[in-house]
Amino acid sequence: MATPTDGTRDDAGRVRRVTRADVARAAGVSTAVVSYVMNDGPRPVAPETAERVRAVMAELGYRPNFTARALNLGTTHTLGLVLQDTLNPFFAELAQSLERAASARGYHLVVAESHGDPATEQRLVAELTGRQVDGLLLMSSGDRWRDPAPRDPRDPPTVLLDCAGPVAGRHTIGPDAADGARAAVTHLAQTHGRRRTGLVIGPDGLASPDPRIVGWRDAIAAHRVIEGPLMIETWSNAGGYRAARRLIETGTLPDALFVSSDAQAIGVVRALLEAGVDIPRECPLVSFDGTRAGEYTWPALTSARQPVGEMADLALDLLTSERSTPRHHAFPVGLVLRESCGCPPTPPSVASDH
Amino acid sequence: MATPTDGTRDDAGRVRRVTRADVARAAGVSTAVVSYVMNDGPRPVAPETAERVRAVMAELGYRPNFTARALNLGTTHTLGLVLQDTLNPFFAELAQSLERAASARGYHLVVAESHGDPATEQRLVAELTGRQVDGLLLMSSGDRWRDPAPRDPRDPPTVLLDCAGPVAGRHTIGPDAADGARAAVTHLAQTHGRRRTGLVIGPDGLASPDPRIVGWRDAIAAHRVIEGPLMIETWSNAGGYRAARRLIETGTLPDALFVSSDAQAIGVVRALLEAGVDIPRECPLVSFDGTRAGEYTWPALTSARQPVGEMADLALDLLTSERSTPRHHAFPVGLVLRESCGCPPTPPSVASDH
């Protein structure tokens, strides 16, 4: 009875990898046949031969070497994902959806974090390209790619996520953020009668100006609302916390707040509650993203929700299916009504975990 | 003036990859010299030759093929990371630290999610191994590896993270969870005078029984506290929410709560607040993990903090440095006092984002 390491030791007796050649030898066939069996083609193999080869593979504990295959085929079935901040709940959910979508299509994801630094981002793109990834998923300020250095035709196909609008020669995916902002401010004005709405947002958003600022102003104009303070802080819990603290300390807290990310909204809620501000009575708020993290603040966040699952699926189709001509893909963001705006409480969707 | 694609088209005129051979030819040297220049060895190269080679590389836009290098060297500089749930704040923070630690050492991470399913986990390990990863970082119930199938000597070095104790033949890393639980319950008893403390935990924890249950019982015995209800729900916001709802609905809410993960604690806080329970007055709580997400609930979570950064650094050292004999590495978990236990409020560490 052969053990997995029979005949797989080198002259010094060390364990050696079992290769396709070992299998071929043991099965008394050529290496080509082993390939045909493994890949079910491109040439036919007699059933009994195939069976014998499979038996030998099992016996020897043969494991195909993916690297060798990749070198030969020129394809790694790997995609690179560059994120700014994996802890931001929106990025985290999108990353999770992307991983699922990739996995469903037989791809693996190499994930790297840029911390929003352009130089790091460039370095990571170069590194991943050198690793022969079959595609690149980039989440970064879309503006950064708007005037790209002349693109190298050997670059892997790329999709820019979290992008405000078209970028020449690129597939881009993003929310219809202006529309989401408009819906948020309109809801605050029309349903909850708020007349002065501020905005919390971050630097280097989807574009300049960020469409959420545009949408906020649009809705303000349309509903004769007064423009409240515009606070720019980092895209994080801490950023939101700081923004809200400043509003409180300077006594400029408006009638209502539109917060451009769930990450910031969580910090805003914390700061407001800490200061004894009643949400939604004194300062209702609507956020942007609609992540599950926003379901678990108290009060839970009413949010303009980005359809992360659909975005991820499209991103993967773009990278793994037939090439289509680059264009922008905008996704609608619908308002998810929870209680931070003043709507009646709804318990979190607790039936399932996801 | 050569452009990046000069001489890099095949007979059909399609863009071809620039290889080391193209560089060698254009520079009038052998391929070996190009290698020596790139790798700065193993043989010396005349400065002027090296300069010429570098110039040609730049001119041609040469990009080394990582796959080919990996095949030759038998090392991919890639590590596999298998997580159960990327949205759990503790896993997310650990994953972020691991990515940083990997990046600092020149490694990339292939990240995959098992959703806690043992079969998926096994499949992912096999896939990643086939991809010739240089090491595997596994976050899963340690018990699952306790009686491993006879290990294949060709498996990549592996470290089990979030592990309660030693597993034969494996490097394992984990928190001293029993100690953390003890500290939590003791703090609730001694500092805040709580006499009846319940526990919220999840299924398939660090071990069976989970050391947090053991520590909780230890402290209960040591401080003559009454054992409150033991609630088992999933390791998620939703799980925590459900646990707290059940406690409220059945009128069994204890004097204080030790919640075994920040993910659950966020859900517990939400449910308690929603039901009008005053935290910390009516039901103080201490959680386990000490993630940054726990800084932004209101009240913020007092937590037994796991040192994720240190754990990640050790994991990477174990995988990338000289082989040491497998053993368990336990990390101390210290209590981070915030306000959910009843200690005086402290604002979140807002100075920096990380």
Place this chain on the structure above:
DNA sequence: GTGAAAGCGCTAACAC
């Protein structure tokens, strides 16, 4: 239905 052999792009031992 099967096998021989070229080659994917790179490294490094060995010869000069």
Place this chain on the structure above:
DNA sequence: GTGTTAGCGCTTTCAC
């Protein structure tokens, strides 16, 4: 200091 060359493990064309 530089060049030649034999692989790394796999796929696939082409002959038989």
